[in-house]
Amino acid sequence: MDTVKHLNKEKFQVLSSSNHTLDPATYDSSIFHHVKPTLIDRYFLLLLKIKYRYWQKKERFITAQNQQLLYFIAASRFIKKRGYKKVIVHVSPGLVQMVKLINPNCKVVFYHHGTSLHTKLSESQWQRLLKNTVAIFGVNQAAGDLANAHFKAKLPSKHYFKIANGVDLIAHPKNHQLYKESFKILFSGRICKEKGVLELIKAYKILIDKNYDVSLIIAGHVGTKRGLQAGGMYLATCKQYISEHNLEVSFTGFLSQSELIQFYANVNILVLPTDPKLSLEGMPLSILEAMAMGKPVIATNVGGIPEVIQDEDNGFLVYGIESYAKEIAEKIEKLYLDKDLEKSMVKNALNIYKENFTAKKMSETFLEALQEIGYVQK
The missing domain is CATH 3.40.50.2000 (Glycogen Phosphorylase B;)
Known part of the structure; x- marks a missing residue:
């Protein structure tokens, strides 16, 4: 359209x-x-x-x-x-x-x-x-x-x-505040094994164990090529891990575009932890939407993602193949501890979007x- x-x-x-x-x-x-x-x-x-x-x-x-x-x-x-x-x-x-x-x-x-x-x-x-x-x-x-x-x-x-x-340029909501005291991490997409959501939750635990003031939001609903039953089982596995480790993770369920924009506006980064063994991404719209909101992106180095994310410029690429939660945590930690780096990536994300992905x-x-x-x- x-x-x-x-x-x-x-x-x-x-x-x-x-x-x-x-x-x-x-x-x-x-x-x-x-x-x-x-x-x-x-x-x-x-x-x-x-x-x-x-x-x-x-x-x-x-x-x-x-x-x-x-x-x-x-x-x-x-x-x-x-x-x-x-x-x-x-x-x-x-x-x-x-x-x-x-x-x-x-x-x-x-x-x-x-x-x-x-x-x-x-x-x-x-x-x-x-x-x-x-x-x-x-x-x-x-x-x-x-x-x-x-x-x-x-x-x-x-x-x-x-x-x-x-994607069209997304107008920032009026109550948009670029930097928060609490560092907010967003995942937006289908909740399934292919998208590597559990690896992100494990990365979040690593950051919580270091007493970092971070929060994790999982936006989306169950959806998988292997069927809804497999997706539901995977979601249950994610929630069981969260419960076993006493983590607090927000699951939003399906969001309309206007609702999703509010979440983009009030987070620090988007993380797309695609499992490279199970999926080859084309060019995920969630990455482009986040960049249109001036958000750095951390994503797996698969498919078309490295054609969008310039490593250490407008975000970070994750290169691990097996159990890459630790690498995700390390990339998030860099941004969490370095506000100047975050500000630079915010600017670069928006500029790269405007030049290439409108x-x-x-x-x-x-x-x-x-x-x-x-x-x-x-």
Whole structure:
């Protein structure tokens, strides 16, 4: 939505799956089209199931689930019916294949939002993605580099474009106070093993044991690729550790954007302790939001994070792979004990955000990439 707002909406339309829970007041219906499968789409799905066996669908479309395939068909036929010749597919390489199957003359850009191309695609799927796209856009350079290192087929020249994420400048609340007597640490995101929340809690204990005046806020709710039950068990493990060591940790649950801004405003730092063994971050919006509020960030050295956090400049990178709580604690301690360093990082975080990670900057980079591949005129 941020990108389209900065572009000519007469030239850019957005398709997504139909969702009856969406509030029409939250989107511009002249831009966003929510595709509902028709009887003809369902007939196409039946033909697809007759033509391809389960493993063949999984190989070609990266999924064999009827609901996903039905949306792929509905979107591809919508594109054909409207006569669109240039399409940008977000997230799903399987949709790229369906678009090309139904619209062979359509030019497709694949927009990847993570760092996992090399782990989610087979060599044949990767080669098919390269063949069927005029370009691949990614939120970081790491995804392209890792794909090139992993696959036999290399990215053609000028086929991969980095489009760094961006967020709108966040206005500081009126009651915002930059420095507090109590040093407040914030985690914002999904509570799950992949995000390494327990390592942060262990780091917090190390600081408490040193009698530092620090507090920890965990903002977010349970959410994991391994299912809600696994997420709930992980949260229970975190709370058991907290109880066993008599710690005080605030869990906020899910927060709206305005509520989250209040927390950003009243903390000293954001910590994103992603487990490098379980997750490769794309370019987390929580980091950009914190920087937009002038907050230093401590985060694991994975995925696109080192393309945002300049170590010892606007925050710290954590390099440990196993049991890295001690390293997190050491980085927090440096800021806690050195107010001049904190002030410097606050200034640098805001400057780096303004230069590189605003929504306007993201849209400009996106448009430049589209111009480079001839999708739009310069």
